[in-house]
Amino acid sequence: MHDLITPAAPAPGGDTHSLATxxxxxxxxxxNDLPEAVAAETLAQLPLERATEVFDRPELNRSGELLQALPAALSASILIEMSADRAADVLRLLDRAAQARLLAPLEPEPAGTLRRLLSYPEHSAGSLMTTELVSLPTTATVAEALRHIREVERTRETVYAIYLLDPRTRALVRTISLRRLITGEPEQKVMDLALAREPVTVTPETDRREVARLFARHDLLAVPVVDARRQVLGIVTVDDVIDAMVEQGTxxxxxxxxxxxxxxxxxxxxxxxxxxxSRAGxxxxxxxxxxxxxxxxxxxxxQLEKAxxxxxxxxxxxxxxxxxxxxxxxxxxxxxxxxxxxxxxWWRVAMREVPTGLALGVILGVLGIGRIALWQQLGIYDYGEHWALVALTVGLGLLGIVVFGSLTGSMLPFALQRLGFDPASASAPFVATLVDVTGLVIYFSVALMVLRGTLL
Amino acid sequence: MHDLITPAAPAPGGDTHSLATxxxxxxxxxxNDLPEAVAAETLAQLPLERATEVFDRPELNRSGELLQALPAALSASILIEMSADRAADVLRLLDRAAQARLLAPLEPEPAGTLRRLLSYPEHSAGSLMTTELVSLPTTATVAEALRHIREVERTRETVYAIYLLDPRTRALVRTISLRRLITGEPEQKVMDLALAREPVTVTPETDRREVARLFARHDLLAVPVVDARRQVLGIVTVDDVIDAMVEQGTxxxxxxxxxxxxxxxxxxxxxxxxxxxSRAGxxxxxxxxxxxxxxxxxxxxxQLEKAxxxxxxxxxxxxxxxxxxxxxxxxxxxxxxxxxxxxxxWWRVAMREVPTGLALGVILGVLGIGRIALWQQLGIYDYGEHWALVALTVGLGLLGIVVFGSLTGSMLPFALQRLGFDPASASAPFVATLVDVTGLVIYFSVALMVLRGTLL
Structure with a gap:
């Protein structure tokens, strides 16, 4: 998040795009609309700051390929200048050999940071976080804090959350917001201004879904990612959470x-x-x-032939x-x-779905019986001499199938989660397929009971 | 957004909840778990600031009912202290008579603000925005700006985006972030620090979906809502956008x-x-x-009876x-x-869906034909002497239905949007229902063509 002010798009005016403005x-x-080679050449001619801004955008397509296509010195500078979380995202798109090639020209420290970020699982807080945060010892004064923030402002993803660390252990003690910090007197200790509450934290393994839930619940702008000894490994900022929510929604x-x-x-x-x-599978x-x-x-x-x-x-x-x-x-x-x-x-849900399914099944069953009776009485269609029994079969069949469908449909996400899958992979077509076969069996079983001795 | 630092939940320890900490x-x-009357009584006994914090949370259930159940003087104070956007959200849950009763004891100015917020359509930027923003004339210096921000900090939803207005017309000229502001020298003009770019703005009518898109695209923390004369009516902050995204996802x-x-x-x-x-309808x-x-x-x-x-x-x-x-x-x-x-x-999409549907239809058709041929050859089931024609019917039927399904399914969201409905109301079951009937017609029509003179 370089700045929260951005311009409106320029009016589309002819073909003389000024790439600088x-x-x-x-x-x-x-x-994105240029061929890859042309896009890489264009990028190579932009000022470094501008090229970095481009690579910082998750909307850039083919970012891994483009980075590889740039001269090695330039790609190294861009990787260093980029926000660390986004740099890791770009590298993640490439294979290990390509990652190693791109990381080779970097100083040991930034290269190490990127390697660590790359090691966190996909969709985890570790993979979303950046290491570019503002931290201060708990002993700092407001004046010292503001001076430090002014110095590092340009290189930090956000300066709105400031992390106060134990001067000896470097463990996270408190978080203070910039808005609260600027209300203090210069000589005041930052610790005295900070709220006396344990900060909300996550671990590198926390799932992005849980991170988003924390942001929504606590109206956060950033959350620190800490290890078991409460060392701050990085922060996840709200703009990355929004991007992750959009991606997850898709x-x-x-x-x-x-x-x-x-x-x-x-x-x-x-x-x-x-x-x-993407579709045939x-x-x-x-x-x-x-x-x-x-x-x-x-x-x-x-049975089909007889009835x-x-x-x-x-x-x-x-x-x-x-x-x-x-x-x-x-x-x-x-x-x-x-x-x-x-x-x-799961058990409480099952105990709610059975009565709900029964009620819904009765409603649809009555509608179904009504339809058959109406068509028969109005003479629109003749369902034969046993039409009333046919109607009963359809009604009872619907009841059984709706109960079964509601129960299966509600238990499936639990079963998937229990087995370690994402419950959201229970798609509507998947549920329908599961219910279709059993639905047929239920329907014909009901028919065998109701129509035995008459039609069957 | 009162503060970006919040505590972890206390360890669940017995029944002596200390409501203050x-x-x-x-x-x-x-x-939320208390009966309504008990919850209202508990709220009435909290300090005003604490009760306001509670009503500021969108997770509070029955917020409209609870507000009505409080003494009139208390509910009026809470409405004034609450963030204006959330107060309007709570009032929106009540009927007009109840709104009027609650607004009656308020001073004309806050009451007018809330009435205006209530007048914006649901899911619009106007309904999401708050009027509690920081604005300054373009002539202000950094020192003046920081002094003003310190004074108003407690009553503003965010102070991280500051809106610079033309001193005469009060039209929005620039936006500056607090992080950029604090890097300036005290006597510097804020306008000299602000980026020379038109700020991103929305109108009160902008849909929440478009607002979310702007936040994701530009990594915003807040966006100003302006009228035709570029007067700032309010701002939408990132925490409200996240809440809106969660609600919209649901x-x-x-x-x-x-x-x-x-x-x-x-x-x-x-x-x-x-x-x-919620389900029977x-x-x-x-x-x-x-x-x-x-x-x-x-x-x-x-045809069914014959074949x-x-x-x-x-x-x-x-x-x-x-x-x-x-x-x-x-x-x-x-x-x-x-x-x-x-x-x-829509036309470009249709021109992609037809070949895609054809390819998918061929795949499924071949699978279907293969299944019938295999069962016939292995003697698992006997589809009769014309089994090859039956297989052909199934294969061609699948081809036709998959093409039709892909085309209908892809065009439906466009049709809904064109008619002014939300394209997302095209549910999977809705599409299936639409395709089922035509699917049967396609299948039997293919059967009539292929099997005429043999089975039919």
Whole structure:
């Protein structure tokens, strides 16, 4: 976060882009549209500060490739000047050999910092954090603090949160905000101004979801990342949290729609092959799952031949199971993501979903029976002499399927979380596939009970 | 945003909660679990500053009811002390009569501010903004600016962005960050320190989605809301944007799962009636839509009776259409939300979805044909003498349905946006319902062509 003031985009005026005055977000878009070699050449001719600003933007496409395409001295300078968290993000896109090549010309200290950042797992606070923070000993005065902040301001990701460390152990003791600091008298001790509260902290392993939850809960601008001895390893700033939330929202939306989560390019820039790969995989998996419906149908073929009228309602029954299942799944995935429900609550959720499913099933069952009775009475369609029993079969089938769908849909995210998967990978199509096969079995079992001796 | 430093939750230690030292986020949870009357009484006994902190938290449930339950003098003080944007949010939960009652004891100026905030549409920048900002004339010096900030610090939502206004017209000229301000010399003019760039601004009508996009794009901590004459009406701060993003994520996830969007209570606190209302509505609408599948099936009953083998693949065909449709929908909804695709791009999207759908359809069609051929050859199931034609029907049916599903699913969000609806209301179940009926028609039409003279 270099500054919180940024210009509006210039009016699109002809083709004489002045790359020096263009706002960095627009410059990034301009570079994204250039062929890679041309973009690299353009970058190489920008002033170092400007090129660094460009690489600092997560919106820059092909950032790893572009960095490699620059002269080694320039790429090294950019890696040093960039915010450390973003530099690590760019390096993360490359293989180990390329990382080593780019890190080789760096001084041991910045190279070590970047290597450490690279070692944290994806989506963890460690991978989001930057090491460019402001810290002071607890013994500092307000005047000393402000003098230090003025000196380091240009090289720190944020100066709005200042971390007060024990002068001996360098362990984190307090956090103070700049707004509070400037209200103090010059000779006052910063510790006396700081609130007498334990600061909110995270560890490098904390998941980005939990980090976002802390920011929302405590209205933070930055959170310190500490190790077991409360040494500050870095900070996660609010702008990185927003970027992570946007990325996570995209991944979840894609997963819920039955797509590869990591479709990270803009839709219109996806190549045909990439588009196909991101979609065909899941579609085939779901298709293979749905093949079980054909097996289930084959199993009940004798019943189908005797009572063809039953087939008329198969799509209706199946879709109702799928819909009630994906409702329950969306509700629980979101509740888990917001921390409203925890793994140990699965039983309480199940005990709520059964009565809810029963009530919803009764509603749909009555609608279904009503539809058949109405069509029969109005003479729109003739369901045969046993139409009332057919209607009963459909109604009871719907009841059973909606209960089953709600229960399965709500338990699936728990099961996935328990198994170590992201609960959000329970997509609507996935739930529907699961419920479809059992839905058919429930429907035909009900039919066998209700229609035995008449149609079957 | 009162301060960016907040304490960790105290260790849960027995039942002697000390409400004075408890962190506000925990105090809110504690109050949320109390019956309404008890919570109101507890609030009435807290110091005014503490009670204000509680009402400032969006996590407080029943905030409107609780405010009404307090003595009139206390509720008036709280409304004045609260951040204006949050006070308006609380009032928004009440009907007009209750709003008028609560605003009556206030001085004309704060009451007017709150009435104006209440007049902005939901989810707009106007409804998110607060009027508690720091502004200075462009003629101010750094020393004057810092003195002013120290004076007003306690009553402003943020002091990290300072708005420089034309001394005569009070129009916004520049924005300067506190971090930049403190690097200046006391006698320096603030205007000389400010970057010579037009500040990023929004209007009161700007949608929260666009506001979030600006924050992500420009790494903002606050954005000024201006009218046509560039008068600053208020600011939207980053903590409100994060809250809005979380809320919007929930609404979209719920809508995509076929639920009422505004299920705003935690899952385990939803009453049985609320739970049913939030789910039954959409489930019934979808059910009524799916009833058309029964009508479609009835229409093809003659074909069904002649070729019962066709029914075996109905679930497989239908679900493939639904899955390809909801993939395309999720992809486009997200691309629209991120601004990667605009309304006018619908034709470019359609021209990409047709070849993608064709390729995906060929893949699934080949899988389907392979399945039938394999089962037939291995003797697992006998699809009859015309099994090859049945396989061809299934394959061509899948091709047609996947193309149709991809195209429909991708165009639906555009159509909804064009009609003024939120494109995210195109839920997976909604798309599936739309595709199911047409899927059956496509399948039977293909069957009529392929199997005429043999099975049909």
């Amino acid at each position: 263009l706002h960095v977000a627009d410059l990034v878009e301009y570079l 991944e979840e939306a894609h997963r819920f729609g039955g797509l590869e989560a990591a479709v990270d390019k803009p839709y219109l820039r996806l190549g045909f092959g990439q588009m196909l790969r 899941w579609l085939c998996v779901l298709f293979l799952g749905e093949m079980l419906t054909a097996s289930a149908m084959q199993h009940f073929e004798a 063809i009228v039953l087939t008329l309602f198969i799509p209706l029954i199946m879709s109702s199971g799928g819909n009630s299942g994906s409702q329950a799944t969306s509700l629980i995935i979101r509740a888990l993501a917001l921390g409203q429900v925890r793994l140990r609550d | 408890l962190h506000v986020a925990d105090l809110v949870e504690y109050l 609404e979209e996830a719920h809508r995509f799962g076929g639920l009422e969007a505004a299920v705003d209570k935690p899952y385990l606190r939803l009453g049985f009636g609320q739970m049913l209302r 959409w489930l019934c609408v979808l059910f009524l839509g799916e009833m058309l599948t029964a009508s479609a099936m009835q229409h093809f009953e003659a 019962i083998v066709l029914t075996l693949f109905i679930p497989l065909i239908m679900s493939s259409g639904g899955n390809s449709g909801s993939q395309a929908t999720s992809l486009i909804i997200r691309a629209l939300a991120l601004g990667q695709v605009r309304l006018r791009d």
